Amino acid sequence: MPADTATEVPIPLATPRIGDFPAGAAGATSALPGLPSAIPLVDLSVRSPQNGREVAFSLQLLLILTVLSLAPSIIILLTSFLRISIVLDFVKRALSLQQVPPAQVLMGVAFFLTLFIMWPTFSQVYEKAVRPMMDGQMNVEQAYREAEKPFRLFMYSQMKDNPENIRLFMNMRGLAKPASLADVPTYVLIPAFILNELTVAFKIGILLFIPFIIIDMVVASTLMSMGMIMLPPVMISTPFKLILFVLVDGWGLITRQLIESYMRYTS
Structure with a gap:
């Protein structure tokens, strides 16, 4: 196109006219095709609550944020x-391995083994507490009470054959001897x-x-008897440890025993 004719092409202006859209943001969005008629409003302004319902919602939101911030501690300790995680770290130290496997890998293995073991408990929490709360069938306090029960049962099941620790803390608080799980405070x-x-x-x-x-003692005494004092025993004993660990299927044995130690009480 010649340069002198380019200026003859009219360019439409994008200035909106008054009255093109209905008044208000909700009316503007409802006039656009393909969008839902009602979009929830997220208000981040700081103002005084208008009624008790807004106060309750703010407290519920604060409680949810608190639980989310404490989620790592809950996952680790409960x-x-x-x-x-402690057993896997002991395995690494017993094999005299410093960098392999990395700590992140061990934590990942511990996390997924925990997910496998705790899946029935998590499922009960979701079915009895999370889903009813999301459906509006119970409030946050009721959901907390329902979510607490599966975790209490899991923790108590690991100590029912050896309740010495429960008795220790009950005596330190001056509480009476519990007759059942319901008598033990959280x-x-x-x-x-x-x-x-x-x-x-x-x-x-x-x-x-x-x-x-x-293995370390045998290797150290052998090197001492041969006069090889300057040779670190760890360099010789580590390969023998790895050979023994692989031959007995160490990872499989440890994983199986860890899982069965929980399953025999929770099943």
């Missing part, structure tokens, strides 16, 4: 993650469960270290 059950998980994890760690310590 599930099987604590025991599994603030007593949680620290008792954490202490029980630490105790069990360290017992497993002792059993893991025994065969590898024997």
Whole structure:
């Protein structure tokens, strides 16, 4: 197109005319085809509440944000993650491995094993608390009470054969001896469960270290008798540890025993 004719092409102006859209944002969106007639409004302004319902909604939102911020601690301390992560770290130390596998990998393995073990508990929480609350059948307080029950049952099931930790914290608070799970307060059950998980994890760690310590002692005494004092025993014992661990299917045995230690009480 010649340069002198380019100026003859009219360019439409994009200035909106008054009255093209209905008044208000809701009316403007409803006039556009393909969009829903009602879009929820998210108001981030700070103002005084107009009624009690807005106050209750703000408190519920604050409670939800608090729970989300504490979710990592809940996952670590109220599930099987604590025991599994400690045992996996003991395995790494017993094999004299410094960088392999990385800590992120071990935490990932512990997370998915925890998800596998805790799936029935999470399913009960969703069916009895989360879904009814989302459907408007119960409020946040009722949902919390319902979500608390599966976790309490899981924690108590791990200590029902050895309730020493529960008895310890009950005596420290001056409470009477409980006759059932309902008599144990949650603030007593949680620290008792954490202490029980630490105790069990360290017992497993002792059993893991025994065969590898024997290998270290045999290698160290052999090198000492041969006069090879300058050679670090770890360089010789680590391959033997790995050979023993692979031959007995160490990862499979540890995973199976960890899962069965929970399943025998929760099933």
